[in-house]
Amino acid sequence: MAILKMNENTPLEFGLYSLGDHLLNPENGQKVSYEQRIQELIEASQLAEQAGIDVFGVGESHQEHFTTQAHTVVLGAIAQATKTIKVSSSSSIISAADPVRVFEDFATLDLISHGRAEIVAGRASRTGIFDLFGLDLNHYDELYEEKLNLLMELNQTDKITWSGQFRPDLKNMKIFPRPIDNTLPIWRAVGGQPASAIKAGRQGIPMMITTLGGPAMTFKDAVDAYRETAEEHGFNTSPESLPVSTASLFYTANTTQDALREFYPHLNVGMSFIRGAGYPKQQFAHAPDHRDALMVGSPQQIIEKILYQHELYQHQRFMAQIDFGGVPFDKIMKNIELIGNEIIPGVKKHLKN
Amino acid sequence: MNIVLLSGSTVGSKTSTAMKYLQSEINQLESEHQVQFFDLKELDLSFSDGRNYLDYSGDTLTLTTALMQADIIFIGFPVFQASIPGTLKNVFDLLPVNAFRDKVVGIIATAGSAKHYLIPETQLKPILGYMKAHIMQTYVFIEERDFSQGTIVNDDILFRLNALTTSTLRVAKVYAQVLEEENAQYDF
Numbered sequence: 006m007a008i009l010k011m012n013e014n015t016p017l018e019f020g021l022y023s024l025g026d027h028l029l030n031p032e033n034g035q036k037v038s039y040e041q042r043i044q045e046l047i048e049a050s051q052l053a054e055q056a057g058i059d060v061f062g063v064g065e066s067h068q069e070h071f072t073t074q075a076h077t078v079v080l081g082a083i084a085q086a087t088k089t090i091k092v093s094s095s096s097s098i099i100s101a102a103d104p105v106r107v108f109e110d111f112a113t114l115d116l117i118s119h120g121r122a123e124i125v126a127g128r129a130s131r132t133g134i135f136d137l138f139g140l141d142l143n144h145y146d147e148l149y150e151e152k153l154n155l156l157m158e159l160n161q162t163d164k165i166t167w168s169g170q171f172r173p174d175l176k177n178m179k180i181f182p183r184p185i186d187n188t189l190p191i192w193r194a195v196g197g198q199p200a201s202a203i204k205a206g207r208q209g210i211p212m213m214i215t216t217l218g219g220p221a222m223t224f225k226d227a228v229d230a231y232r233e234t235a236e237e238h239g240f241n242t243s244p245e246s247l248p249v250s251t252a253s254l255f256y257t258a259n260t261t262q263d264a265l266r267e268f269y270p271h272l273n274v275g276m277s278f279i280r281g282a283g284y285p286k287q288q289f290a291h292a293p294d295h296r297d298a299l300m301v302g303s304p305q306q307i308i309e310k311i312l313y314q315h316e317l318y319q320h321q322r323f324m325a326q327i328d329f330g331g332v333p334f335d336k337i338m339k340n341i342e343l344i345g346n347e348i349i350p351g352v353k354k355h356l357k358n
Numbered sequence: 359m360n361i362v363l364l365s366g367s368t369v370g371s372k373t374s375t376a377m378k379y380l381q382s383e384i385n386q387l388e389s390e391h392q393v394q395f396f397d398l399k400e401l402d403l404s405f406s407d408g409r410n411y412l413d414y415s416g417d418t419l420t421l422t423t424a425l426m427q428a429d430i431i432f433i434g435f436p437v438f439q440a441s442i443p444g445t446l447k448n449v450f451d452l453l454p455v456n457a458f459r460d461k462v463v464g465i466i467a468t469a470g471s472a473k474h475y476l477i478p479e480t481q482l483k484p485i486l487g488y489m490k491a492h493i494m495q496t497y498v499f500i501e502e503r504d505f506s507q508g509t510i511v512n513d514d515i516l517f518r519l520n521a522l523t524t525s526t527l528r529v530a531k532v533y534a535q536v537l538e539e540e541n542a543q544y545d546f
Binding site for chain 2: 133
């Protein structure tokens with residue numbers, strides 16, 4: 006199993022992530038250039054590090070409205086621009102990639118970052134990547150399971166002999182370079198449903214589960230099922246061995262009213278572009294309730310939500326998606342500031358008690 | 359309002375005939391409506407493979423986008439094997455969950471036998487309900503004998519279609535007003 010070093014100075018790691026959203030800002034109808042968007046993300050990672058945030062993740066989407074398809078390249082730049090923050094994918098679509106190449110890329114990222122690289126291996130929530138790389142959507146599940154298993158095997162063995170359906174056989178092959186600890190932390194991205202969480206438990210692999218919206222309690226089933234299944238399969242389910250991370254849409258401002266008012270246009274427009282249906286106001290109006298999974302509100306409200314979720318899930322890391330729907334950079338900076346100054350200290354204080 | 363009429367069959371003519379009549383009725387009403395007519399007979403649709411509807415192309419994307427952007431949808435279908443046609447079910451399968459939230463849906467069914475009268479009730483309404491539609495409870499059921507030479511010859515059916523049009527538009531209008539009032543109270 007990969008050596009996953011969680012921050013011992015906090016009961017709950019705090020991370021930021023982006024899928025490299027590249028949408029019109031609904032406030033002013035402007036769209037920044039690709040160049041600016043990517044530079045902003047690199048700068049955001051530096052600000053996050055300064056704010057005491059533990060992890061910065063970048064994901065790939067391979068279709069319109071996104072910039073960070075080459076997420077490992079962006080992560081390389083982030084690794085070079087930062088010193089202590091962990092650099093992670095969020096996620097790497099392993100189904101559409103060659104796991105050998107992914108391992109090589111992240112081993113290299115680990116060397117560039119002096120041991121800060123992590124992989125979150127995902128299955129793809131959008132299908133652009135399947136069309137682009139000529140993959141059959143009918144193999145959606147099989148591609149993911151086979152390639153994730155190969156990635157895990159590459160991580161565990163120095164010399165690999167492997168055969169499967171979707172990649173040429175490997176006979177007694179070594180992969181170079183190896184990461185600093187010889188293995189990389191690999192998480193399985195889980196979409197919120199217990200079925201996928203159970204698979205993560207069966208594999209004995211750390212789980213990152215998206216808790217996008219609705220009652221936070223509904224995701225407890227998946228988290229419990231994950232740990233139960235891992236235990237049934239003989240894995241050590243201690244937090245050090247099999248940590249759980251959640252991943253949520255996130256927006257904070259000085260007051261909850263400001264947060265709601267500022268974020269709604271981004272959420273609504275972002276959902277319309279990406280999923281083809283906006284976010285109903287009636288549903289959004291529930292967001293401030295601490296039991297609702299959508300992480301929108303004042304810093305105090307966010308702290309309450311995180312603490313409530315921590316009671317439910319006993320998770321070890323929380324990942325906040327900071328730029329959904331084209332949130333502009335000045336607002337991202339404000340979010341990072343509030344996270345660093347108020348939210349992280351608030352969460353730490355309460356959890357240590 | 360955006361109104362979409364969907365003639366939900368690739369076979370036969372009765373459903374298309376009824377839907378075209380309905381379209382002419384709507385066109386005679388207020389002119390502020392945008393009306394789109396889709397006949398599955400004339401479309402080349404993909405089978406649903408689980409992807410988001412935005413990731414399809416061609417007719418599939420055009421139809422699903424129109425349905426997603428509609429305020430009012432009229433669905434017409436013939437009864438096949440005591441249920442809705444598979445081609446119509448495919449349209450629902452192409453759409454996301456909650457696809458009909460905040461939309462009002464009216465139903466027209468055609469059939470060879472009066473014994474199929476409850477098919478819309480038992481086969482279509484549960485699907486529309488799951489997809490969060492506001493369903494017009496009274497639907498129009500039209501039999502073979504109500505048609506002749508490509509037209510509807512039973513005045514009772516014509517009256518029922520007229521009533522379905524006006525009542526569906528009325529409910530949609532009321533619903534839109536309520537939603538607007540409710541949305542206005544939010545500060546975002």
